[in-house]
Structure formats: C-alpha cells, structure tokens
Amino acid sequence: MNAEKLRGLGVSSGIVTGRVVVLQSANLPVVPVPVPPERIADEIERLESARRKSRAELQDLRDRTFQVLGETYAGIIDAQLLILDDPGLLRQTAQRIKVGRISAAWALKEVVGEYLRKFETIAEGAFRERGGDLQDVHLRLQRILRGDVQGGENLPEDQPLLIVAHTLGPSDTVMLTRKNLAGFATDVGGKTSHTAILAQALSVPAVVGLKDITQRVRTGDEIILDGETGTVTIRPGANDRMVAERSRLRLAERESAWVAVETTPASTLDGTAVSVLANIEFPQEVQKALAYGAEGIGLYRSEFLFLARSPDLPTEEDHYRTYVELADRMAPAPVTIRTLDLGGEKYFHEVLGPQESNPVLGLRAVRFCLQRQDIFRPQIRGLLRAAAEADIRIMIPLVTTTDEIRQVRALIMEEAGSLFAAGIPCREDVPVGIMVEVPAAAWSADILALESDFFSIGTNDLIQYALAVDRSNEAVDYLYQPLHPAVLRMLKFIIESADRAGIPVSLCGEMAGDEEMTPLLIGLGLRELSVQPRAIQPVRQAIRKLHTRDAEARALKALDLPTALEVQEFLLAT
Ligand code: PEP
Ligand code: MG
DSSP, X not given: OOOXXXXXXXXXXXXXXXXXXXXXXXXXOXXXXXXXXXXXXXXXXXXXXXXXXXXXXXXXXXXXXXXXXXXXXXXXXXXXXXXXXXXXXXHHHHHHHHHHTBOHHHHHHHHHHHHHHHHHHSOSSHHHHHHHHHHHHHHHHHHHHHTOOOTTTTSOTTSOEEEEESOOXXXXXXXXXXXXXXXXXXXXXXXXXXXXXXXXXXXXXXXXXXXXXHHHOOTTOEEEEETTTTEEEESOOHHHHHHHHHHHHHHHHHHHHHSOSOOOOEEOXXXXXXXXXXXXXXXXXXXXXXXXXXXXXXXXXXXXXXHHHTTSOOOHHHHHHHHHHHHHHHTTSOEEEEOOOOSTTSSOGGGGOSOOSSGGGSSOHHHHHHHOHHHHHHHHHHHHHHHTTSOEEEEETTOOSHHHHHHHHHHHHHHHHHHHHTTOOOOTTOOEEEEEOSHHHHHTHHHHGGGOSOEEXXXXXXXXXXXXXXXXXXXXXXXXXXXXXXHHHHHHHHHHHHHHHTOOEEEOSGGGGOTTTHHHHHHTTOOEEEEOGGGHHHHHHHHHTOOHHHHHHHHHHHTTOSXXXXXXXXXXXX
C-alpha cells in the first residue's frame, strides 16, 4: 500500500518514526442486554472486578505521571480515583442490575447519566467540573467491561509510540505514562492548543489540525511524524524513512548546538546587551530553561496550575508553593508570573461557565479574574507571599484599559493589608507589569505605561486581534503575519512608549523565538526577549552577529514597506 501524507500544523518540533496508538475519545454505543436471574450475582461481580482493574490502572497511571511530571500533575488522577472509590456509584449500579435484570454496562451508563445531569444543574464550582472526570472514569469502566485492553498495550516497548487523538484533554495524561511516548498527532488544534503546549513541555514533536487522522490510522500502524513541516506520513516506504532519518539527524545536530555551550548573556557587536529569558508552562521546565542558559523566566503561564489541580481550583497554598519553588530553582534570576489567562481558546473551559459565542473576544484573562475574585484572590495572596521570599514579578494578561490595572492594584493592596494584619509575611510593592496584546492597549501604551512597572508584548494575541485571524485556525494561517506593517507599527509605538516612561519592555510571543526576527526586534529597540527554552541559543547567536545601529536603520526602512512579504524579503536580503 502506498504511503499517504497528511498536512497539519507543526506545533512542537522534532521528527520521529513510530507506531500509533489511537486514543478512543468517543463513547462506543452501549445497548441494554437482559441478564437472567441466576447470572445477576456474576454480573455484579463483573462490575466490581472492572472497578478493581480501573483502580489498578489509575494507580499505575498516577505513579508514572508522578515520575514524569511530579506530584502536582499526579494529583490530576486523584479526582478520578475518588470517583471510582465513591460507594454510591457502584451501589446504585449494582441495584439497577438487580432490579432491572440488565447488563452492568447499561446499568452503569444510566447511573452515570443521572449523575451528569445532576452535575449540570449545579451552576458553578467543583461539582460541575467533576463531570469531565466522571466521563473519563465511565469510559474506562466501559472499556474494561467490554474486555478491551488499554490502547497500545501489546505494542513493543522498544519502539517510539505516537499518540493519535481527536484532541487531548487534561485526563489524557495517560499517554505520559508510556516510557516510549514520542509524539502527538491530533485532528484539531492550533499553535496554542493543549496538545501543543504539552508536547513542547515534554520535548516531543506534535502535529495538530490533521482533520481526520483518527479515521485514517489504526493502533499499530507506522507513521512518520514531522513537527517541522507539520506533516504525517502514514505507512511510509523505505524512501520516506530514509528522508525522515536524514532530516532527523540534521535537526538533532542543530538542537545539540542549542543547549547552552556558554550561558553568558549576549551583546551585539557594538556592545548592546540583550537579555534572553524563557517562557515555561510547567515548573519542571525550569531545569530545561537553565540547561539552555535562560537569564530568568520571562513568562510563566500560571493557568497550567489549573491542569494540575483540575477539577479542584488551585488554593492560595498551591500558588504560593509553586511560585516559591520556581523562583528558588531560578534564583538569583527573576521570575515573571503571569496571572491566570483562562478563557479564549485556552482549554480550561470547565471553570468558565456557559459557552460564549465569541470566547476569544469574551470573558478571558484579567477580565475573567476581576469577575471571579474567588479564583483570583488566592492567586494574588500566593504571589504576594512568594514575593516576600523571592524575585517575583506579577504580569497581567490581556489588559485593555487602565482601569483594569487599577483594579488589580487595588486587589493587591487589599490582600497585602489582610496578610499583614494576619502577621503573614508578604511584599506589597511587588512589580506589576502588563501584557500588551490587545490593539487598544498597544495604541494607548503611552497611557498604560504610566501605571505599569513593565511591559511584555504578547504578539501571539496581538497579531490575532490586529489582523482579525484566529490564531488556532489553520485555515487562515496564511494571514497570521507577524511582519504585517500594522504589527510593526504597533511594536514601535509600544517600545517607544515604554522607553519614554522609563519602564522595561520585553516581547514574549512566539515571534521572539524566531531568530530571523531578531535583527528586526533589536532594531525596533527591544533589549529583552522571552522565548521557548530551545530557542535561546539560536536567538543569542543572531544577537551576537548584529550591529545595533545597522539593525535600527534597517528596522526603520522595514516600517515603510507595504507588505509582510516585502518586509521579509528585505530583512533576508540585507
Ligand atoms: C501571547 O499572546 O503572545 C502570549 C505570549 O501569551 P499566550 O500565547 O499564552 O496567549
Ligand atoms: Mg496572549
């Protein structure tokens, strides 16, 4: 059979050839099967045995997640263990088997359905969020009742394993437990999808937006996953394998040069120092950031703490401990913690309440936090306590108005007052900066600068909002143009506004990690960039090749060019 090539969006780099495990995301149909009275006891025992097996699987999953990602993430599994241990669920199912004389699978489906309906009527809070975990536990029990083994169980342990799924949710951490896990490919998703971020954090390649890969491959098939070109080759031939191996070696060579050979900060040829910091999602990534020579953490996406605690919300103590641990590992370098950026296309929809018709323009980030102070205040308290012990900065995402900065500062003062009153050490004058990632914020940067301690430009969102292109929709990917004149002009204005106000300005969108952009960004006046750890060295190399004056002159010319393509050609040609 001929090889088949699917094209998607490469969101985590690397090239790997391996065997597929297709994660069953859909609920297979369950039909009612009558059970004769003499077999009722056996059927109840089958249910009990499925519970024991599920428990063993989940415990194993917990142990392996702990080894890979630590206690915080292993805690995800606890919610499912609790559901499984709930005597009510099993008792009611057994009762239904007895009374209705029906199969365990059907009885379980009915009981779970009732639980889910009850959860839905509870407007808010942890119960509503437990629905996802209950669904997961249900799928696991149904699979075991059907007699199916876990996906990929019989595949050899010595070959790279590639997870194929429609999309990945928090509870799909199951795949992290495979020692030979080597990559992800999903039907849907964008650059900032959960899959993309998990894959980058785990340093495995990923391709998303493949539309129907779950229909085209079966568990056990061989594929080549290329996170560089965003392609998947199904049932590759000898030639495909050879080409992939060559690209893999080339990439591996390039990557080994990226690990910091020397961790000294970079300066341009004429002596302009430029700091390069790291963007991270998991506290464990600090290790990676240090290995690549980061001068600090420029962006910690704290919403990932929600993944660790889902379905519960992180407590003040969770925030405090995570930030202190992060800062301790990074000390004496600074750590910038971004407050919760939930909502939009981010994947923690569960805590956000009813679906919005335009979530990217909706109740997201600081807007959400200011409305849900029950979620925001514990984070502020955790941050203020951690800041008493470490070099921590607070960064507010998606600021649109000065009023939002004032409201956050007022909350900080209130919480600091309450911590002082309780005799708990905290630092109330912690630096508070903002992400500039909404065009309104960009064009009022001179005003916002007066009330911010620093700026960090979030080009991922700024481009999305400025050009009206959904950053996670591969269909309009061609319009996602970091070099569009509108973007460059906004960058210039933001940087000049920060300079005039005398506050530091950094850029932490993906654009900062593209070394081809480095001359332009330095030319526009940036002296701090925050990038994926693996991009630190290439960006530093690019900085070291530059003359600041030349870069500035070229940036000025680029600002006058009419199209993104012309800007790109101009930057490459000079
Ligand atoms: C950005 O928008 O550029 C950014 C860095 O934040 P995120 O990708 O998490 O929205
Ligand atoms: Mg953003």
